Amino acid sequence: MSAQGAAHIKAICKAAGNDPARLMDIAIAVQKQLGAVSDTAIDLIATHLKIPRVDVDSLVTFYAFFSKTPKGRVIIRLCNDVVDQMNGAAEVAAALETELGIRFGETSPDGAISLEYAPCIGLSDQAPAALINDVPVTHLDSGKARHLAQLLKREGTQARLVKTFGDGNNAHDLIRSMVVNNIRETGPVILAPYTSGSGLKKALALSPAEVIRDIKTSRLRGRGGAGFPTGMKWDFTRQAGGDQRFIICNADEGEPGTFKDRVLMTECPDLIFEGMTIAGYAVGAAEGIFYLRAEYAYLEKFLTAILTQRRKAGQLGQTICGKAGFHFDIRLQMGAGAYVCGEETALISSCEGRRGDPKNRPPFPAQKGYKGCPTSVNNAETLCCVARILECGPGWFAAMGTKGSAGTKLLSISGDCARPGVYEVPFGVKVSDLLKKVGADHTAAIQVGGPSGRMIGPKEFNRIICYDDLSTGGSFILFNKGRNVVDIARQFMDFFVEESCGYCTPCRVGNVLLRNKLVEILAGHGALEDLAYLEELGRTTKLASRCGLGQTSPNPVLSTLENFRPAYEALFKKSRGHEPVLANFDLQAALSQGSILAGRASSIFTPVNGSQP
């Protein structure tokens, strides 16, 4: 490494106070500055932070956005999510490869451009999409891809890539992105007008216990997927001992097909931060962490500016809104490409500057979370609801939705439909009504809740969206007739294989075995008994896995087996009843090597004059 590189690393570590807990920020900065976190860089970081080098290595090799070997100055990350594939990602990929003269996984010889795939980057409603370093490009096709590649080759930077901006704040000076919001339906709670500070002022007029009581009365439940009652979570966090507590906003949004938090951060950042501040007041926290996935780095400057603005307005910092004794501030923590970091304990590990392994429970984060202190992790949408509940009252909120599911839900709609995008709907909407709304006329299957959710068929289209019936983090990926559900399940399993942290046996190994079996079946090498194999393997993986990732990752396989069994059966050849081997076994292919060695065909198994033995 050059002396200059070493000096950069020293400065980066120093700027982070040589604090090992800031290792994420340090590695992100080094990757950005030097194009890699090389072994030498790892040694230097370890020396500056006075920690074992293997601890740095462990973090660097965990996250997809870090690389030990140098990457191109421009990294193209093409999303190869299911929806992107459906919309022609393969043609885009081919065009990029041809135009750049490199393949995926490679860097151009002059070190200018790297080509990679990324799992869902939160733009399924405008697929195919890619990230050019931090800059999202959407609605790609092969022509645009060629143009893009030429421009990048010519200019060597993404700086002048985006010429027209999306709607709303996407055109803001600090975002300037071509991403569009695709807000198709606003609602009374979240995508509604809000005066910054109004919820917070009302909260500060109450005692923290009263705020928690109001949230309980509103019957708000977590919007991140698990649906835990928010008031109860805060209560546990508040009751837990110790004098330091933390609030974390989960904006990792990694579940493929989910992009509603992207829109929230673009259009309602004040609402989120206000919800966090109210949460801080309620649980007695002085610090909040906003965990932003690396794929949304294009929003970082904007969000940072909003935080600064709120500090200036007295809505963050010391003695907030004049409330004596209430001090609270928020720091932004960037992720570095790891779906599992959306899991709350993994997210906490990541915030602590470690690899994103989930933690053992108990203790739960509400008891022992960030740095061992009681911590409440809440989804961005949940926190938006909080601010509105304080503004308009718990009764107002509880009156919307259904008995067990108060309020509204943001849905991320993508796939085969006329109007993909974000919809705010009250809980209780029927799936079939939703399909009409979004302009989906030939839907044969819906992946509800992303890959970790379930794939449902028409017989479940009369179910209603709420915690007690069809519960979901809000993602609906729609598939028309003609889509290959087994291959879709295989793609989802590819995702989980990539994203498993590898800590526990069933998830680390089981998902690979599930995926491999699907590949075999899709290649025509399956047999009927493979279905029982998949079911048992899927059940074992779910039962024995340590965290929510492995406990749900077999769902694409299990739910397609349950609801689309004929699609699997169609992939098996029919046995003719009297064959000596399984119908799918290609006897001649198996014999071919032997025949070459022996210099003759099998006298037993090779048909002579067309007759079968």
Next chain:
Amino acid sequence: MSETFDFTLDGATVTAQSGETIMQAADRAGIYIPRLCAHKELHPFGACRICTVLVNGRPQSSCTQPAAPGIVVENDTEALRNVRKSLVEMLFVEGNHYCMFCEKSGLCELQALGYRFGLLAPRYPYQFPKREMDASHPDIFVDRNRCVQCARCVRASRELDHKTVFEFSGRGAHKAIAVNADARLADTDVNGTDRAIDVCPVGCLLRKRYGFRTPIGQRKYDHQPIGSDIEAGHPPAAVNG
């Protein structure tokens, strides 16, 4: 004097002390819950999942789950035996385990679990991964082909040896044991007598020049199934013989 309470384990009443895990309480009661990554002297880790039990119907790893008054725990059921056997099979196919000429044969806890579960051939296809070996150290040999990712060495190096010789690198199927040096174990401060080496349940970390001192056939699990010391009421201090 710590507080005690009762819970039910496969229908039997077990008395636990407050702060104990389900596994610790079961061990004292002479009930064996199969395990691989758990080790008496180390903090529980919960990675292998072989000790999974049902607590009031919910799966939990018994090495990490605290015992609680009145809980109903299922351990030795047909379904759980199948899950555990399946996990052992996953570990066998995930790595390259050549028991027939492995120095750990007869002392290997993975192999012993295979015997205890009556494992003849794994139901899953072998993955035949390519894994790194490291013979750089004068006294220690690392063969990642046989690693089961139990993190015993990671924990023992920190907790017992007060060093940081081992840690995981990579994620998912690419996760592997890394050493606190650019690449070679010889460049770390590990010592041939480190506890981190003893606690390896399989043949991944081996001492050089100790091979076959105890002949095959006279080794611990050649004589008795894994877990029988616990069932006989003598939980061992350390598992390796």
